[in-house]
Amino acid sequence: MQIVAGTSLKSLGPRVWDPNSQYHIPSLTAVMVSYADFHHQPAQRRRAMEMGIHASLGIPDNISVFLDNGAFYFSMRGEAIPIRDYDEFVENAHPSWRPIPRDFIPAPNMSLDEQRQCLNRTMRVNRDYQHNGYVPVAHIGRMLHEYVAKIKANAQLVAKPRIALGAIVPNLLRAPKALPYKHILDSLIQFRNDFADKKIHIFGIGGTATLHFAMLLKIDSVDSSGWRNRAARGIIQLPGSGDRSIAELGSWKGRALSRQEMKILRECLCPACQQEGVRGLKADGVRGFRNRATHNLWTLLEEAKWIEENLAAGIYKEAYKEHLDNTIYRPLIEYLVNGLLKNQVSEKSKVRSPLN
Numbered sequence: 055m056q057i058v059a060g061t062s063l064k065s066l067g068p069r070v071w072d073p074n075s076q077y078h079i080p081s082l083t084a085v086m087v088s089y090a091d092f093h094h095q096p097a098q099r100r101r102a103m104e105m106g107i108h109a110s111l112g113i114p115d116n117i118s119v120f121l122d123n124g125a126f127y128f129s130m131r132g133e134a135i136p137i138r139d140y141d142e143f144v145e146n147a148h149p150s151w152r153p154i155p156r157d158f159i160p161a162p163n164m165s166l167d168e169q170r171q172c173l174n175r176t177m178r179v180n181r182d183y184q185h186n187g188y189v190p191v192a193h194i195g196r197m198l199h200e201y202v203a204k205i206k207a208n209a210q211l212v213a214k215p216r217i218a219l220g221a222i223v224p225n226l227l228r229a230p231k232a233l234p235y236k237h238i239l240d241s242l243i244q245f246r247n248d249f250a251d252k253k254i255h256i257f258g259i260g261g262t263a264t265l266h267f268a269m270l271l272k273i274d275s276v277d278s279s280g281w282r283n284r285a286a287r288g289i290i291q292l293p294g295s296g297d298r299s300i301a302e303l304g305s306w307k308g309r310a311l312s313r314q315e316m317k318i319l320r321e322c323l324c325p326a327c328q329q330e331g332v333r334g335l336k337a338d339g340v341r342g343f344r345n346r347a348t349h350n351l352w353t354l355l356e357e358a359k360w361i362e363e364n365l366a367a368g369i370y371k372e373a374y375k376e377h378l379d380n381t382i383y384r385p386l387i388e389y390l391v392n393g394l395l396k397n398q399v400s401e402k403s404k405v406r407s408p409l410n
């Protein structure tokens with residue numbers, strides 16, 4: 055699965071994609087920037103349209119640049135979505151990946167009718183933009199199966215090689231404990247099966263634990279800005295565990311590191327820890343932010359590698375129990391693992407059965 059590092063035009067550092075940067079992370083293959091950022095910085099927007107998005111940001115060509123349409127940002131601020139400007143930008147700046155210019159994100163507290171309205175309006179944009187490499191968008195929630203039906207009913211949309219899923223955070227990851235969310239997980243598994251030929255991207259996945267979830271669902275790519283957001287609040291991430299507070303910044307009081315976790319941290323091989331060690335993570339100002347952000351992104355990429363290797367070796371089902379801290383997402387992961395296990399067994403028994 056490709057991890058797309060969400061970044062911001064306001065402060066591009068740490069330049070984790072840049073081989074000449076002290077923060078370079080060689081295993082990173084993709085970054086995401088939001089059109090909302092370009093929209094608010096006309097000079098940057100113009101430059102990107104003149105030089106192409108890669109050259110204007112100094113991002114090497116072998117790193118994919120995903121563009122977010124900024125729909126969430128614009129709607130949160132009640133700003134009109136500049137569809138024409140977005141089209142013009144996409145045409146000239148040549149991002150490697152871009153969604154339809156606008157989607158209508160449902161909130162879980164909306165009535166079914168309101169959610170259906172979001173779907174109908176988003177589907178209208180999906181149909182209007184079935185051309186030129188725009189990636190159609192669907193939303194996780196009670197309407198997902200209807201998205202599948204509507205996309206399948208449209209010959210052009212169903213032929214698209216890619217699709218993106220939004221709204222994972224409000225609909226699934228915010229309160230996963232009770233698992234009335236089983237049907238959402240089931241509908242995601244179904245979605246993956248229905249669109250087995252497509253590359254699925256999930257927007258806005260948070261930390262290390264949610265990676266497990268996306269990889270079990272065989273999602274092709276996810277983006278996360280968590281590495282930067284957490285760093286700005288003095289938070290670092292560790293393999294298989296949740297957020298830990300390392301620098302006291304702002305009002306957010308996170309869990310402190312245990313002695314064992316500190317030991318893991320001292321052995322960290324990320325570019326930031328290799329240069330400055332734990333002290334660098336604790337630093338304040340830009341230096342501390344860049345060190346923590348680099349460390350967080352490195353940890354995320356390493357976690358993905360761990361999951362991939364353990365799944366490939368067929369030992370994930372047991373290994374994750376040791377590896378994963380007591381995350382609130384554990385019931386979701388358990389549910390998916392059990393589902394996978396069941397499928398694997400039934401595949402085998404199919405082959406072995408003399409009746410087949």
Ligand SMILES: [Zn+2]
Pocket residue numbers: 322323324325326327328349352
């Ligand atoms: Zn580190």
